Amino acid sequence: MHHFTYRDGALHCEDVPLAAIAAAVGTPVYVYSTATLTRHWTVFTGALKDAGLDASVHFATKANGNMAVLRTLADLGAGADVVSGGELFAAMHAGIPASRIVFSGVGKTRDELAYALDQGVFQINVESEPELRLLDAVAREKGVQAPIAIRVNPDVEAGTHEKITTGKLDNKFGIAWTQAHALYRLAADLPGIAVKAIAMHIGSQIADLAPFAAAFRRMRDLLAILRADGIEIERLDIGGGLGVPYDREGDPTPMPPADYAKVIRQELGDLGCKLLLEPGRLITANAGVLLTKVIYRKEGATRTFVIVDAGMNDLVRPAMYDAFHAIAPVREPAAGAATELVDVVGPICESSDIFAKQRSLPRLEADDLLVLRTAGAYGAAMSNSYNGRPLVPEVLVNGDQYAVVRRRPTWEELVTLESLAPWQG
Ligand SMILES: Cc1ncc(COP(=O)(O)O)c(C=O)c1O
Ligand SMILES: N[C@@H](CCCC[NH3+])C(=O)O
Numbered sequence: 001m002h003h004f005t006y007r008d009g010a011l012h013c014e015d016v017p018l019a020a021i022a023a024a025v026g027t028p029v030y031v032y033s034t035a036t037l038t039r040h041w042t043v044f045t046g047a048l049k050d051a052g053l054d055a056s057v058h059f060a061t062k063a064n065g066n067m068a069v070l071r072t073l074a075d076l077g078a079g080a081d082v083v084s085g086g087e088l089f090a091a092m093h094a095g096i097p098a099s100r101i102v103f104s105g106v107g108k109t110r111d112e113l114a115y116a117l118d119q120g121v122f123q124i125n126v127e128s129e130p131e132l133r134l135l136d137a138v139a140r141e142k143g144v145q146a147p148i149a150i151r152v153n154p155d156v157e158a159g160t161h162e163k164i165t166t167g168k169l170d171n172k173f174g175i176a177w178t179q180a181h182a183l184y185r186l187a188a189d190l191p192g193i194a195v196k197a198i199a200m201h202i203g204s205q206i207a208d209l210a211p212f213a214a215a216f217r218r219m220r221d222l223l224a225i226l227r228a229d230g231i232e233i234e235r236l237d238i239g240g241g242l243g244v245p246y247d248r249e250g251d252p253t254p255m256p257p258a259d260y261a262k263v264i265r266q267e268l269g270d271l272g273c274k275l276l277l278e279p280g281r282l283i284t285a286n287a288g289v290l291l292t293k294v295i296y297r298k299e300g301a302t303r304t305f306v307i308v309d310a311g312m313n314d315l316v317r318p319a320m321y322d323a324f325h326a327i328a329p330v331r332e333p334a335a336g337a338a339t340e341l342v343d344v345v346g347p348i349c350e351s352s353d354i355f356a357k358q359r360s361l362p363r364l365e366a367d368d369l370l371v372l373r374t375a376g377a378y379g380a381a382m383s384n385s386y387n388g389r390p391l392v393p394e395v396l397v398n399g400d401q402y403a404v405v406r407r408r409p410t411w412e413e414l415v416t417l418e419s420l421a422p423w424q425g
Pocket of ligand 2: 062205
C-alpha cells in the first residue's frame with residue numbers, strides 16, 4: 001500500500017495533493033505520511049511478534065527527529081535510540097519516556113552521561129573503557145547504578161556503502177569482540193555499573209541477511225562466555241541497519257521484516273534474553289519525500305540541467321554517499337510521454353550538489369514540481385543552512401489533513417544567533 005500516489009493526474013500524499021502543500025508552504029519542503037509511518041511500525045513490530053520474539057523497538061531518532069514524527073511513533077508505543085543529550089531531550093519532549101530510551105554513541109560527554117542518569121534512561125550503550133570508567137564515576141557520585149550494554153564490534157562485512165558501515169574492526173564504533181570479555185569483567189566489578197545487555201550495530205542500508213546472522217552468532221558466542229564467567233545478561237540489543245528500497249534499477253530487494261525476524265529467532269531466540277532493536281531508516285525513509293520546484297531548465301554544452309530549489313544542504317545523501325533517490329514529477333506524465341536524460345541539480349555553490357546524473361525524466365520546465373522519494377530518513381535530519389538557506393521545513397500529512405510541523409525560518413532568524421564582537425561597536 002503506497003501513500004504517495006497519482007490521483008487524477010496529480011501526485012498526492014495520502015489524500016492531500018502535493019501541489020496544494022507547495023502552494024501553501026512553499027518549496028523545498030519535506031512531506032511525511034502518517035499512514036506510511038504507522039504501516040512501517042506495525043509491519044515491523046508485527047513480524048517480531050509473529051516470530052514469537054520478546055522484543056522492544058527503539059526508533060533511532062537520528063534518522064528523523066521531527067517532534068511530530070516522534071509523537072506519531074510514540075503513540076504507537078515506540079521507544080527511542082538516541083546518540084546525544086540533545087536527542088535525548090528531544091525524544092522525551094516528543095513524549096517518549098526515558099524508561100524506553102537507549103543512549104548510544106561513541107563520544108558521550110560527562111554532562112550527557114549525567115543527564116541520562118538523572119532522567120533514568122533504560123540503557124546506556126558503552127563504547128570504550130574510558131567511557132565505562134567515567135560512567136561508573138558519574139553514577140557513584142549520584143549514588144545510582146548505570147544500566148549498561150557494551151557495544152561489541154562483531155567484525156562482519158555488512159556489504160553496504162563504506163561511509164555507513166560500522167561493524168568492522170577498524171571502525172571507531174564499539175569494542176572489538178576479542179576485547180569484550182575483559183571489559184565485561186571490569187564492568188561487572190565496578191560498583192556504579194549494572195551490566196544488563198550486549199549491544200551491536202553493524203551498519204546501515206544492509207540488504208542481505210547473512211551479515212546479521214554472522215553478527216548474531218558472535219553475540220551468541222559472547223553470551224556463552226559471559227555466562228560461564230558468572231556475568232548475567234538479560235537482554236540483547238541488536239541495533240538497526242535494515243535497508244529499504246530506493247527503487248534503483250538493479251538494486252537488491254531488501255529483506256522482508258518477516259525473514260529478518262526468522263533469522264533473529266533462529267540465532268538468538270532460545271537464549272532467554274529480551275531483545276532490543278533500533279531501526280531508523282526502515283521506519284521513516286519511505287514515509288517521506290522532498291518536494292521541490294524547478295527554477296531553471298538550462299541547456300548546457302553537453303547536457304541539460306534541471307536546476308531545482310532544493311540543494312545538498314536540504315538532502316545531502318546523494319552528495320555524501322552517491323545515494324540514489326527516485327525522482328518523480330508531481331504532475332503525472334501522459335502515458336507514453338517522451339522522456340529525456342537530464343542532470344537534476346541544486347543551487348548550492350558546490351560541484352557535488354547533484355541529485356541525479358543523466359536521469360530519464362519527462363520534459364521539465366521552470367515552475368514544475370518534483371519529488372525526491374525515500375527522503376524521510378537522514379534527509380531533514382542532516383540538513384543545514386549552508387549558502388544562507390533557511391532550514392528546510394517539514395509537513396506531516398494525515399488523511400486529508402496536513403500540518404506544518406517545522407516551519408521555514410525567516411532570513412532574520414538566519415542571523416539571530418550571531419552577534420558582533422564587543423570591539424566592533
Ligand atoms: C547505534 C545505532 N543504532 C541504530 C541506527 C539506525 O540505523 P538504521 O537507520 O540503518 O536502521 C544507527 C545508525 O546507523 C546506529 O548507529
Ligand atoms: N546518514 C546515513 C546513515 C548513517 C547511519 C547512522 N549510524 C544515510 O543517510 O544513509
